[in-house]
Amino acid sequence: MKKTEEQPEMSRPQYGLHPDADLDETEQKLLETFKRNKNHSLRTLIGIYKGHYLELFLSVFFFAIKHSPAWVLPIVTANIVNIATGRGEDAAGKILTQVVIMVILIAQNILTNYFYTLFYARAIRNVERDLRCSLVRRLQQLSISYHTEMQSGRLQSKIMRDVEQIETLSKQTFISLLSIIMNITVSFGVVVTKSMTVFFFFLATIPVAVCIMVAFKGKIKRYNRVFRKDMEETSVHVMEMIEMIPVTRAHALEEKETHKMAHQLYHVASSGLCLDMVQSYFSSISWAAFQIFQVLCLGFTGYLASQGKISVGEVVMYQTYFASIVAQVSSIITLLPTIAKGLESVDSIGDVMLCHDVEDYHNKKKLPSVRGEIIFENTGFRYPNAEKPVFEHLNLKIKEGETVAFVGESGAGKTTILNMVIGFLHATEGRVLIDGQDMESINLKSFRSNIAVVPQTPILFSGTIRENITYGKEDISEERLKEIIRAANLEEVIEKMPDGVETRVTERGGNLSGGQRQRVSIARAFIRDPKVLILDEATSALDSISEEKIQTATERLVKDRTTLIVAHRLSTIKNADHIAVVGKGGLQEFGTYEELMEKKGEFYKLRQLQM
Secondary structure (H helix, E strand, C coil): CCCCCCCCCCCCCCCCCCCCCCHHHHHHHHHHHHHHCCCCHHHHHHHCCCCCHHHHHHHHHHHHHHCHHHHHHHHHHHHHHHHHHHCCCCHHHHHHHHHHHHHHHHHHHHHHHHHHHHHHHHHHHHHHHHHHHHHHHHHHHECHHHHHHCCHHHHHHHHHHHHHHHHHHHHHHHHHHHHHHHHHHHHHHHHHHHCHHHHHHHHCHHHHHHHHHHHHHHHHHHHHHHHHHHHHHHHHHHHHHHHHHHHHHHCCCHHHHHHHHHHHHHHHHHHHHHHHHHHHHHHHHHHHHHHHHHHHHHHHHHHHHHCCCCCHHHHHHHHHHHHHHHHHHHHHHHHHHHHHHHHHHHHHHHHHHCCCCECCCCCCECCCCCCCCEEEEEEEECCCCCCCCCEEEEEEEECCCCEEEEECCCCCCHHHHHHHHHCCCCCCEEEEEECCEEHHHECHHHHHCCEEEECCCCCCCCEEHHHHHCCCCCCCCHHHHHHHHHHCCCHHHHHHCCCHHHCEECHHHCCCCHHHHHHHHHHHHHHHCCCEEEEECCCCCCCHHHHHHHHHHHHHHCCCCEEEEECCCHHHHCCCCEEEEEECCEEEEEECHHHHHHHCCHHHHHHHHHC
């Protein structure tokens, strides 16, 4: 295997960014902002910048200084025109003075633009990081039920695309909107001091702008919402398509999958085109309206100059300022779609931040240690909106250090029982007790730090084999790591790897076989030294040789631990202390392998089917 050459990381100046920010505190502040301003997207957007207001104020201050040449130039132009047409004494000296003033104002832009950009960009990038970190933390807190119902593609879109839209809106606010507001304010301010007649003419443009915005605002918002949801749906389909490529290729269904994706992409393109056309109508109507106003302004000020009420230089000045106002109002109208997208993304992120389906650990008892006794006390479970419960009135006691295997038909509730022990699912009736403590009253983090789970499909991440084994226990010694590798029957596998334990695992462990991935998963369980071990059909999809190696590793792993096993192949659970047959909404049989075989009940029938 060819080792990928890693690119050296360039050192980056920090410019006041805070890599070690308190994530808990940051998330709490953002959560309060979303709660306080629920259904008010603009107030929420302003609120998420709390703590950065000083930086934003300084950015506005430096913007005013750096942008001053644009406001002073029309006045200087008018002065020079008046000096040139008047042909008075020392005209050259006066013109030179005006030119020097403009050169100084233009030169200062270089330094003040740096500080203007630094302050607003630093605030935006910190908020961008805080939003993404808070979303990630929130996703870690949301229940497994939430993640089961919500496709990962939608969540990925919220973390990346929606935060990017908010960042774009924030940048446009400080790059475009700030310029627009100040240019309009200064232009009106200068005009009102020069001529109230011209000022009232300028003022007539505002109702036109408002009418155009009101007419299109609702439509742009609706089309933006439809487009965002279509993009989220497309993200889901793309992720599913990528995961399905091996199955698709194996069954020669490439064309079918391509056509299915093409249909979805056509749907997105169609909604995107509708959005583009609405925005296009909006832009063209506003442009035409304000260009007409600009021509009228030129005619109006020209007439005033012909009557001797204003000078020729002032005609140039008024025309320049009015052109600036027209450009700024047009920019606001052009910016409206970006504002709509950004505010829609604020609502989208709020959907995650304000979701109440979270695991609450506050004011719950932490377990100082775990022995491993598990009791189901008249327990029942029903999935939301299901017609009937998975099981009810389940009574079962699993002693400390005991191995219990759960068997039964598919859908009987075996994995549901394991998920209830982990705390992913909660009893809808009765109780589940851990060491005599009701699971509803304990801090599940303190319990889960004492358990290990080996799922049917091992979950590996892109990183080295070492990183996948030591996940969450990175301070393990080399000697202990070698012991665990031997115990998990991984030694021979790692010896054949090009870089040994430092060999990089590709996405989802694609460069390892199913048996190898499962043994890495078992090694990860070993490293935790758990008091409670959960094995969910860990050998069901493996060949007999891999199954034997994993079975050997598993026997070492379960020693002196409370172990719950969901078994597909009944021959693998002969050594279990007890076997629980789950079916028909409850516990059908419970006993040792020999007892259940002698009883010739449900377990006996299942065993006979596999012989």
